[in-house]
Amino acid sequence: MKLAYLDCFSGISGDMLLGALLDCGLELPAVEAEVGRLGLAGLGFQRECVKRGALMATQVIVTSPPKQPHRHYRDIVEMIRAARLSARVETEAIEIFRRLGEAEAALHGWPLEKVHFHEVGAADSIADIVGSCVALELLGIDEINCSALNVGSGTVQCAHGTLPVPAPATIALLKGVPIYSSGIQAEMVTPTGAAIVSALAKSFGPLPAMTVLGVGYGAGTRDNAELPNVLRVTIGEAAEAGVGLERLCMLEANLDDMNPQLCGFFAERAFAGGALDVFFAAVQMKKNRPGVLLSVLCRPAERDKLMELFFQETTTLGVRSYEVYRRALERELVPVETPFGEVRMKVSRQDGRVLHFSPEFDDCRRLAQEHNVPLRKVLQEATFAYWNKSRS
8 A cells, every 4th residue: 555644744735745646756747637627727737946944845836817706615616527627536635625615604694605805715725635645646655644743833814814823724623633733933834735634544643664765855935944834745556454453553651540339331332432441550650549440452443432432421631643564364253042042152263274163152151141041051052052063
């Protein structure tokens, strides 16, 4: 799988992303030809090599007529659909504008179909968004990951007047996204940049394991004294976990001040939220306090949701997260008939060969209670039934 990692240490905008993708080795005419399908009159592209701080970067300048109409959301969607772009580019571009439109609609109390864009509706912004989607497809990017975003601070002038940084639409688009400010008095993340990452990035965090294939730097228009105003994009092949290995996340917290009765309830909610395993281990903590190490194993997609559960249902002030790999045997449930009723057998295999099997405990307990017989007898009958079934 081919990955693109967006390192937003100096924020992100549509033109910065397009410039960084071109800097990865993509030719501008290929992007320009696809964007030209939109039929925007007087649209042109310029590619320049510029210096931002100590770094050389690619800057993309989109030229268009000075007088631009205030395009409505529905007009832009119709324009994209009429352009006969690839299915991927059309879907991604419309999703980005949908997010922008919903953010504006919520801020101004308008229905989505009546939202009209000012800066974002201009030809250059439309070209930045569609051009970035085109570039990602041409580079063969399968998945986008993103760092936390440096959003800047201060105020910004726009069509709605003087607004705080991040602008209201920007901060609305970044719900659930990790952000910070390095203190630079400037708008570091534009609404366009926020919409792109919120729509396309699969995850936010550190650089994922990959074999690097290319690196590109896209320049913003300003040249900040404090920090190079560039977006870095790293492209690579996802590192293979190994044959039969699954990449998972382990979440952990040390607890020494929580009522033990809450532990079982947390485990129930964690399993309901997608946890693969939940376990508690006794530990000796600082100040010689006995405590509990709470561990939750989950898939990456459930990490953030289960982290939030730690804060909701435990007394911890922090949660650790790290990547682990699991190799699991092939497993299935095989029903067998016993004198007391049906029991599901948990059967594990490797290369088609059965390695382990055991009766489903809950099934056996239920039948033991229903028939008022010892639980071990039901377990034995289920095991015997499976032996007979496997030999026949």
